[in-house]
Amino acid sequence: MIDIRKVFLSLRRLLPFLGIALFTVSIYVLVRELSRYTISDIAAKVGEVPASRLVIAVFLTFLTYLNLSFYDLISSRRAGVKLKFTSTALVSFVGYTFSKNIGFTFLSGTSVRFRLYGKWGVAGGKILLIIILNYLTFWLGFFALSGILFTLWPPVLQSAVRVPFGSLKVIGIASAGIYVLYMVVVSFRKRPFRIRGKSFTLPGRSFTLVQTGISILDWLLSAGVFFMLLPPEIGYFEVLGVFLLSQFAGLSSQVPGGLGVFEALTVVILSPSLKPDILVAALIIYRIIFYLVPFIIAVVSFAVNELLYRGSEKA
Numbered sequence: 001m002i003d004i005r006k007v008f009l010s011l012r013r014l015l016p017f018l019g020i021a022l023f024t025v026s027i028y029v030l031v032r033e034l035s036r037y038t039i040s041d042i043a044a045k046v047g048e049v050p051a052s053r054l055v056i057a058v059f060l061t062f063l064t065y066l067n068l069s070f071y072d073l074i075s076s077r078r079a080g081v082k083l084k085f086t087s088t089a090l091v092s093f094v095g096y097t098f099s100k101n102i103g104f105t106f107l108s109g110t111s112v113r114f115r116l117y118g119k120w121g122v123a124g125g126k127i128l129l130i131i132i133l134n135y136l137t138f139w140l141g142f143f144a145l146s147g148i149l150f151t152l153w154p155p156v157l158q159s160a161v162r163v164p165f166g167s168l169k170v171i172g173i174a175s176a177g178i179y180v181l182y183m184v185v186v187s188f189r190k191r192p193f194r195i196r197g198k199s200f201t202l203p204g205r206s207f208t209l210v211q212t213g214i215s216i217l218d219w220l221l222s223a224g225v226f227f228m229l230l231p232p233e234i235g236y237f238e239v240l241g242v243f244l245l246s247q248f249a250g251l252s253s254q255v256p257g258g259l260g261v262f263e264a265l266t267v268v269i270l271s272p273s274l275k276p277d278i279l280v281a282a283l284i285i286y287r288i289i290f291y292l293v294p295f296i297i298a299v300v301s302f303a304v305n306e307l308l309y310r311g312s313e314k315a
Contacts (some may be wrong), residue, residue: 040094048281049281049285054228057228060221064221064222066089067084067088067090068096070092071215073092075130076205078203079133081117090301090305094298094302097295112125136203137211138160140179140208140212141176141183141212142244143179145179145219147177149172149241150173150241151169152168152169187205220240223243224242226239230278233275242265242266249265250261250265267279267280275307
C-alpha cells in the first residue's frame with residue numbers, strides 16, 4: 001500500500017527545488033528575449049508610459065489593497081473575531097504585502113497575522129481559521145474567473161495568449177469544474193468533516209459567494225494595474241488572461257513575488273503582440289507601483305505599530 005502522507009511530504013520537500021528550477025529557467029528566458037536590447041532602450045520605453053495611465057495605475061493599486069482588506073474582515077467575522085475595520089485592514093495590508101514581496105507565506109504573511117492578531121487577544125485557533133479562509137477566498141476567485149474567462153472567450157484570448165498545450169478552454173473547464181465541485185460540497189454537505197480526530201465545517205454557499213466576489217474583484221483590479229502600463233493596442237481581456245496564467249506560475253514557484261517567473265512567462269506569451277522591451281518596461285513599473293512602494297509603506301506601518309504597542313505595554 002502507498003502511504004499518501006509520505007508521498008505528500010516528499011512532494012513538499014521538492015517544492016523549494018522546483019522554485020529554484022523555475023526561477024533559473026525564467027532568468028534564462030528573460031536574458032534570451034532581451035539580449036537584443038540595451039538598458040537605455042528599456043529606460044526609454046519606461047519614459048514613454050503616459051502620465052495619465054500611470055496615475056490610473058497608482059489609483060487601481062490603492063483600490064486593490066483596499067479590496068484586500070475585506071479578505072481579513074469577512075474571515076475574522078466568520079471566525080467570531082470582532083475588531084475594528086482599521087485593525088483588520090492593517091493586518092491585511094501588512095500581511096499580504098509581506099507575502100507578495102518576501103514569499104514563503106508561512107514565514108511572512110502568516111507570522112504577521114499571528115503577531116498582530118495575537119497581541120489584540122485573538123486565540124491561535126481563530127487566527128488559523130482566518131488564514132485558511134483567506135486562502136480559500138484567494139483561490140475561489142481565481143478558479144471562478146479562470147473558468148469564466150478561458151471557457152467563454154477563448155477565441156478572443158487565443159490570438160494573444162499562445163500556450164504550448166492546446167486550447168485555453170481546457171484550462172477554463174478544469175478551473176470551472178474545481179469551483180463548481182466546491183460549491184456543490186458547501187451547498188449540500190451539512191455534516192462536519194473529520195481529519196485526524198478534528199472536525200471542521202466549510203462556510204455556506206452565501207459566504208462562499210461573498211468570498212468569490214471579493215477575490216474576483218482583486219484579480220480584476222490587479223490585472224488592471226498592469227493593463228494601464230501597456231500600450232492601448234492590446235485589450236484588457238487579453239492582459240487579464242496572461243496575468244492569470246503568469247501569476248499562477250509565479251505563485252506556484254514560491255519565488256518571492258513570483259520574481260522572474262511572472263515576468264518571463266508574460267514576455268513569452270505576449271511577445272508576439274508587443275515588443276519585449278515594451279513589456280519589460282511595463283513590468284518594471286508594475287513591480288515598483290504594485291510591490292515595492294506598498295512594501296515600504298507596510299514595513300513602516302508595522303514598525304510604528306510595534307513601537308506604539310511596546311510603548312503602551314511599558315505605560
